[in-house]
Amino acid sequence: MSDTTPMRAAGRGMIPRAAPRQRVPQAEGQPVIRSRDFTLLYGTKVGVQNITMDIYPQSVTAIIGPSGCGKSTFLRSINRMNDLIPHVSTSGRLQVNGVDVYDKRTNLVNLRQQVGMVFQHPNPFPKSIYDNVAYGPRLQGTRSRSRLDEVVERCLRGAALWDEVNDNLKKSALALSGGQQQRLCIARALATEPKVLLMDEPCSALDPIATGRIEDLIGQLKAIYTIVIVTHNMQQAARVSDRTAFFCLGELLEYDRTGTVFTRPANKRTEGYITGRFG
Amino acid sequence: MNVSLRRFGDTCFTVTAVGSVLLLTAALVIILGPMIVRGATAIVFQGTIEFRQMQLTRHGRGDPAAVARQVASTNEARRPLYQALDEFKRGIDTACLEDEARQVYTELGKQLRNRNLPAEQLLTIRRHARHLRDTLVDAFEATDKAEARRRLLEVLAESDDPGLAGTVGERLFAMARDYQAGLDTLDLGQRQEYATALKEVQEALRKLLGPRPGEPTPPLAMNRYGATRMDLVERWEDDLLYGEKWVQKEPGKPLVKVRINRETEQFQGTRLASLFRYWRENRDAIMEPAFTVYWQYLIDDSVPGHFFGGVGPEILGTLVITVLAIAFAFPLGLVSAAYLVEVAGDNVAVRFIRMCINTLAGVPSIAFGLFGLAFFVGTVMDGVRCVLAASLTLGVLALPVVIRASEEAIRSVPSPYKEAALALGASRLRCFVTVQLPAALPGILTGVILSMSRAAGETAPILFTGAVAVGPALWEHPVWDWAGQQTRALSYGAFDLASNDRIAAMVPHQQFGMVMTLVVLVLLLNGLAIILRWRISRKLRGR
Numbered sequence: 001m002s003d004t005t006p007m008r009a010a011g012r013g014m015i016p017r018a019a020p021r022q023r024v025p026q027a028e029g030q031p032v033i034r035s036r037d038f039t040l041l042y043g044t045k046v047g048v049q050n051i052t053m054d055i056y057p058q059s060v061t062a063i064i065g066p067s068g069c070g071k072s073t074f075l076r077s078i079n080r081m082n083d084l085i086p087h088v089s090t091s092g093r094l095q096v097n098g099v100d101v102y103d104k105r106t107n108l109v110n111l112r113q114q115v116g117m118v119f120q121h122p123n124p125f126p127k128s129i130y131d132n133v134a135y136g137p138r139l140q141g142t143r144s145r146s147r148l149d150e151v152v153e154r155c156l157r158g159a160a161l162w163d164e165v166n167d168n169l170k171k172s173a174l175a176l177s178g179g180q181q182q183r184l185c186i187a188r189a190l191a192t193e194p195k196v197l198l199m200d201e202p203c204s205a206l207d208p209i210a211t212g213r214i215e216d217l218i219g220q221l222k223a224i225y226t227i228v229i230v231t232h233n234m235q236q237a238a239r240v241s242d243r244t245a246f247f248c249l250g251e252l253l254e255y256d257r258t259g260t261v262f263t264r265p266a267n268k269r270t271e272g273y274i275t276g277r278f279g
Numbered sequence: 280m281n282v283s284l285r286r287f288g289d290t291c292f293t294v295t296a297v298g299s300v301l302l303l304t305a306a307l308v309i310i311l312g313p314m315i316v317r318g319a320t321a322i323v324f325q326g327t328i329e330f331r332q333m334q335l336t337r338h339g340r341g342d343p344a345a346v347a348r349q350v351a352s353t354n355e356a357r358r359p360l361y362q363a364l365d366e367f368k369r370g371i372d373t374a375c376l377e378d379e380a381r382q383v384y385t386e387l388g389k390q391l392r393n394r395n396l397p398a399e400q401l402l403t404i405r406r407h408a409r410h411l412r413d414t415l416v417d418a419f420e421a422t423d424k425a426e427a428r429r430r431l432l433e434v435l436a437e438s439d440d441p442g443l444a445g446t447v448g449e450r451l452f453a454m455a456r457d458y459q460a461g462l463d464t465l466d467l468g469q470r471q472e473y474a475t476a477l478k479e480v481q482e483a484l485r486k487l488l489g490p491r492p493g494e495p496t497p498p499l500a501m502n503r504y505g506a507t508r509m510d511l512v513e514r515w516e517d518d519l520l521y522g523e524k525w526v527q528k529e530p531g532k533p534l535v536k537v538r539i540n541r542e543t544e545q546f547q548g549t550r551l552a553s554l555f556r557y558w559r560e561n562r563d564a565i566m567e568p569a570f571t572v573y574w575q576y577l578i579d580d581s582v583p584g585h586f587f588g589g590v591g592p593e594i595l596g597t598l599v600i601t602v603l604a605i606a607f608a609f610p611l612g613l614v615s616a617a618y619l620v621e622v623a624g625d626n627v628a629v630r631f632i633r634m635c636i637n638t639l640a641g642v643p644s645i646a647f648g649l650f651g652l653a654f655f656v657g658t659v660m661d662g663v664r665c666v667l668a669a670s671l672t673l674g675v676l677a678l679p680v681v682i683r684a685s686e687e688a689i690r691s692v693p694s695p696y697k698e699a700a701l702a703l704g705a706s707r708l709r710c711f712v713t714v715q716l717p718a719a720l721p722g723i724l725t726g727v728i729l730s731m732s733r734a735a736g737e738t739a740p741i742l743f744t745g746a747v748a749v750g751p752a753l754w755e756h757p758v759w760d761w762a763g764q765q766t767r768a769l770s771y772g773a774f775d776l777a778s779n780d781r782i783a784a785m786v787p788h789q790q791f792g793m794v795m796t797l798v799v800l801v802l803l804l805n806g807l808a809i810i811l812r813w814r815i816s817r818k819l820r821g822r
Binding site for chain 1: 693695696697698699700701702703704705706709713714717718818819820821
């Protein structure tokens with residue numbers, strides 16, 4: 001699957017359009033992620049309760065809310081990262097592209113390759129930049145050096161990191177700055193060609209300039225991927241997202257277009273949170 | 280707390296910490312220093328001509344021309360010693376002299392018969408000779424000097440007898456003259472003591488100088504050469520220069536052993552006294568000491584008893600056993616640790632297993648040795664003691680440490696790495712092998728190398744299962760057979776030298792050398808571990 005579109009070089013580099021996958025923006029009626037009465041319990045404690053929402057393709061959906069309200073819990077449920085925590089039980093339905101995530105027959109490896117994740121604290125592997133980005137493709141069985149080179153370059157460009165690191169891809173990933181490491185993690189997540197990108201407070205550990213660059217990146221990526229971003233920074237949610245969901249105490253209180261939620265919230269508690277009266 | 284008090288507390292803490300480190304370093308130096316220094320004398324020492332000769336004959340090392348030259352010059356220097364010995368010996372060894380006298384008489388008889396003399400003359404001469412012989416024998420046997428001198432004069436009065444002229448009978452007169460000369464210097468009553476002391480001196484000289492030139496080669500290798508090192512010379516010349524005597528110090532009390540100087544007390548006035556002075560003045564010419572670096576100590580085989588030679592087979596044995604032990608313990612330990620961290624739940628069974636592993640880490644090594652004897656030797660190897668059984672025993676010894684260290688290391692890999700790998704679609708196994716294991720490698724390696732150091736130095740586990748004190752070196756067997764053979768080892772060898780080996784007690788530098796080699800080997804292994812771990816840590820930290 002070699003890319004033939006010429007790169008637009010200068011500055012941060014644009015994301016090339018990959019030919020075989022049609023990037024036609026779909027009509028809004030086909031949600032990528034569907035949640036119906038999804039509930040998750042940590043033992044007896046409620047994580048999230050009765051979450052019913054649809055997430056639409058080629059858009060950015062932001063999840064906001066006060067601390068401990070279940071935003072990260074819901075996000076991590078989508079790619080079943082909550083399996084790592086003992087004594088977790090779920091009920092309800094959570095579908096990604098029509099496939100029930102919590103079905104026993106679901107292939108976890110496939111699911112996680114389709115749904116990529118970027119964590120709050122940048123966590124590149126203690127390997128080289130090249131090996132970090134190539135980790136996903138190598139898992140999928142890609143061995144040929146030229147294919148891997150191509151994928152690494154494409155993803156590093158896609159994460160707006162190529163110009164800064166292409167002089168030495170063998171350098172250790174841990175030698176990069178915080179912002180660069182987070183972009184590397186994004187590049188790494190892009191390497192498996194996911195359909196959905198989950199981002200759990202990706203900028204909370206970064207300085208404002210790095211935050212700005214990542215937000216610009218998200219704006220570019222949404223043309224191709226479906227992005228769900230959890231953030232406690234309301235201004236960021238307002239800047240970046242198309243739709244916003246407000247969680248509080250494990251429940252979904254409001255979910256609408258960003259403009260509506262921030263100017264004319266339907267729920268009183270939403271208004272209270274947005275104006276800063278609590279949370 | 281006010282500032283000055285806090286500052287005082289800080290200073291106390293710093294002082295205590297620095298002091299502890301210094302104390303620890305001092306303890307280490309005090310304990311290890313002498314051992315290493317004395318052990319180093321096995322490799323670096325003053326070697327004598329005997330040593331060079333031995334190296335040339337046994338290993339073909341050294342310049343044959345130079346050695347031959349040195350041998351010639353030392354033999355030259357030693358000749359006066361042997362001469363003095365022989366002279367003195369003839370003076371007091373009367374049995375020998377008597378035998379010689381009788382032999383002369385027999386020879387004389389033969390000679391006379393060949394001359395075809397008339398029977399009458401023959402009888403006269405023979406009777407005369409017999410009379411001389413008997414008188415001479417009496418003279419030898421006499422314990423009173425005056426009587427001996429009288430008889431000798433009697434013999435010598437007949438020295439111009441024409442009948443014996445030109446025959447071997449003249450030998451009798453030479454012997455009489457000889458004995459007369461020696462008589463002045465001897466105290467005949469002490470003949471027995473002289474004989475005993477002479478034997479001691481001869482033995483001491485043999486130990487120092489080796490066999491006399493012209494003597495047949497002794498069967499035992501350790502007797503073929505003299506003292507090979509100057510420190511041995513200094514120890515053994517004590518036997519040469521000093522003797523012991525039982526003396527009644529106080530009347531009524533038991534006798535006390537006292538050291539006496541041979542030159543001034545024991546052989547005073549005799550012809551042998553000059554030997555000791557000669558030895559003291561010409562020792563260097565006799566032994567030809569030279570600075571020697573015997574690095575082949577580390578690769579040479581040794582003579583049984585370790586009188587000469589090196590610790591090559593022991594080093595090889597220790598290395599082979601240790602490497603095999605780790606080859607057994609490392610994979611098994613790693614997999615067990617991975618199981619305990621990743622797969623095992625937190626139930627009673629797993630807790631029990633963990634407790635057992637921790638207890639095993641502290642079990643005395645002799646228990647492992649006996650277990651190895653019963654199980655690995657008895658059941659697995661069907662009664663055959665060999666390297667394989669010893670390695671398995673040591674492997675079981677090393678296993679708990681490897682498991683514990685690996686478990687800690689794997690547990691301490693930050694969970695974000697694991698989460699990131701899983702989020703990318705890695706299965707649990709791939710995540711472990713490609714992310715967690717490389718990140719845990721420094722800690723795992725620490726555990727492995729620590730247990731390897733311990734295994735290299737253990738004696739009890741290999742005592743019953745595969746180690747021997749004497750036997751062929753491993754390199755005498757084909758490589759694929761090594762696991763089935765018994766072998767020598769450094770740890771067991773050191774124990775054996777110290778406790779059982781009487782021969783080795785004569786050469787203590789061998790013992791120190793073996794222990795030093797073991798200590799240096801363990802230090803090297805630990806150093807290697809530190810370097811390896813440092814490099815991997817550096818890579819993991821991003822530099």
